[in-house]
Amino acid sequence: MDRLSTTVRPYAWGSTTAIPELLGVAPTGEPQAEMWMGAHPGAPSGTDRGPLSELIDADPVRELGAAAVEKFGPRLPFLLKLLAAGAPLSLQVHPDLAQAKAGYDAEERAGIPLDAPSRNYKDANHKPELICALTPFDGLCGFREPTEAADLIAALDVDSLKPYVDLLHAHPEEAALREVLTAVLSADPQEMAATVTEAAAACERLGGGYAPYASIAHHFPGDPGVIAAMLLNYVQLQPGEALFLGAGVPHAYLNGLGVEIMANSDNVLRCGLTPKHVDVPELLRIVRLEAADPGVLRPEASPAGEELYDTPIDEFRLSRYVLAPGAEPRDLTAHTPQILLCTAGGVTVGELTLTPGQSAFVPAGEKAEISGTGGGPGTVFRATVVV
Known part of the structure; x- marks a missing residue:
């Protein structure tokens, strides 16, 4: 067996203290967001025998076993991480396997470079994932009941949000969520920024269950994802509890340290809380527009x-x-x-x-x-x- 040497990813949303505290080392002052363990080409773990990815490539049956190679091919099909969020990650969804294959093939045929900012599908794989909390861990997962979201938004008493409240009360579930999410993400950026600013001030004033949205708005002022986040279930995990994120489930991690495991993929459709590309039509094709309990897992x-x-x-x-x-x-x-x-x-x-x-x-x-x-x-x- 091999002790792994690992890469820490310094994404801007990372905590400056959580991973150093776990390792028992002094913080550097820089964000340390993720520590990767596996053979992902972006940052394969090292061993005394060389990079883990090269060991697997040289003899996949020896390293992975014949049954795993037959089922998943000659690659390690998962990536394990320590994830330390000091600020919200982007609000996002992942495609299922058929959607990922179709989307990847279409973008390949269109000649869109893999590193193009507008590229949605970096590979032909799906990206189910599981996050298990090591500390208290806050996140968003799955849509609320539309009427519950309507009540949450209505209490802000922001005039420009009142049409969304009416939509959430007036339509069947899928139509309500589709219309409101589309309206939020397609609104005039300047008008939406003003709405978000007013909503954030209301969240600050109300406190309590509105505090998470005030914090999100602090990190992403004027971002339409702040309003989209209010359509989702807010979840607080205690150490040892976990969330499973399947295809099409909108989610975002907000704060905390956890162990994350996922299928090897980089396919992400973003809904907000990000300066990166948001493809609204493709997002609406992939996202599951249904209210669902987030389903906290216990071992x-x-x-x-x-x-x-x-x-x-x-x-x-x-x-x-x-x-x-x-x-x-x-x-x-x-x-x-x-x-x-x-x-x-x-x-x-x-x-x-x-x-x-x-x-x-x-x-x-x-x-x-x-x-x-x-x-x-x-x-x-x-x-x-x-x-």
Whole structure:
């Protein structure tokens, strides 16, 4: 097995303190948004044997196992991350597999460069994802009931928002959400900026459940995504709780530290809270215009000590072990590839010792026993696939 060296992505929305605190190192003062673990071409993890991506390319069956290669091809189908949000991420949705393939093929035929700002589809894969909170974690996930969104917006008492309130009350669910989302994202930018400014002041004044939207507006003054965000469920995760984001579900992470796992893809359709390209017609084709409970996940414990976050996705499977010092080792040997990430205390994986923020890649079939190292419980997340 291999200890992974990882890349930290310094995106502007990243926390300056959360990842350094987990690692037990001094902050640099710069944002540290994501630490990537995997073989994604954008930042493949390193090992003593070379980049993980090159190891897999050289012998995919040895590293991934025959069953995983047969099902997913000769690549690691997931990317594991530590995600530390100090400011809101963009409001976004992801396509399903058929939509991603069709969109990618269409943009390839049109000759749109992969790095073009207007490009929607960077690959032909879908991007389901799961975020598990390590600290209290705030986010937006899925549409509220239209009448609930109408009541939330109506309380702001902003004249220019009153037509949206009427629409949310007057139409069937899908039509209401479609018309209001379209109107918000297609409005005259100057007029919408003035509306957002007035709405943000109302949120500041009302406080309480409006405080998250005041904070969003502080980071993105005048952005129509501030109003779009009020159409979504606001979710507060406690440590150990998780959200699964399937295709077409609008979402945004606002604040907190978590373990994120996703299928390997860069396909994002943005709805706001971003200076990047927003393709409203394509977004409306992809987004699921239906109210839904965000569905907070809690892990399901097995007699073997594994706590599983159950999702309907085969490209990744995420679980957690909390290891008491001196307890019997847990045998994690599997015929699938695994990445093991320590997030608390200390754990041993075979001959490797992992401290918070450190991770290891375990090739398919490699013997893998984990145990706590003493001095308190050790927590390790296990990422693998379903074959």
